[in-house]
Amino acid sequence: MAVGVLALQVLRRLGVKGVEIRKPEQLQNVNSLIIPGGESTTMAKLAQLHNLFPALREFVKMGKPVWGTCAGLIFLANNALGQKTGGQKLVGGLDCTIHRNFFGSQIQSFEAELSVPELAAKEGGPESFRGVFIRAPAIINVGPDVKVLADYPVPSDKVVNSAVAGGSIEEKNGSDKKVIVAVRQGNLLATAFHPELTADSRWHSYFLKMGNETGEGTLSSIGIRETE
């Protein structure tokens, strides 16, 4: 299973053509990009193997809409902390620091109701959105141009190595403290959870409209897949 394929199905439902990107030159044929979940270190190796990093960075710089979900969020972040991040290549552009696998291992994956006022304001429907977190990262700090769209309480039993987290999480730790799980910075959207695994397509619809806001024309969308 590849999450990218599921994302493409949601796009099809919204009447948008999804194209899989495997080569840098293919990025020239699309207006927007979804970098799906998966395993970010493996995705980075594949992206490097196929020489995708320069083209991805250029795509971000051009102001084209890019949405990273989960591992895709890690890809977009300027800084990554947590397990095995040393030397892990990132596309960057999103002014934030993420912590990989923040909520724990695969078996600690969970679903939770999130409050997303921006989604209700722009797409209608309730403020709540059911977030599916699969070995998810969390955003532990953001720069001034980043708009926080959703946050989530830090699990109270979470043992945080503040040295690893650069100290910033320490003040956020504890039952009333929160980490950020969805953000927007201009043309960049990032979610720590997987909206394509729910029946609610408002995030996809929100993302597709970002192209209109930034002056992009017909929208296509693509995914890098973790595996063949």
Ligand code: GLN
């Ligand atoms: N934990 C994964 C990583 O670090 C991301 C998980 C996901 O995309 N669902 O790459």
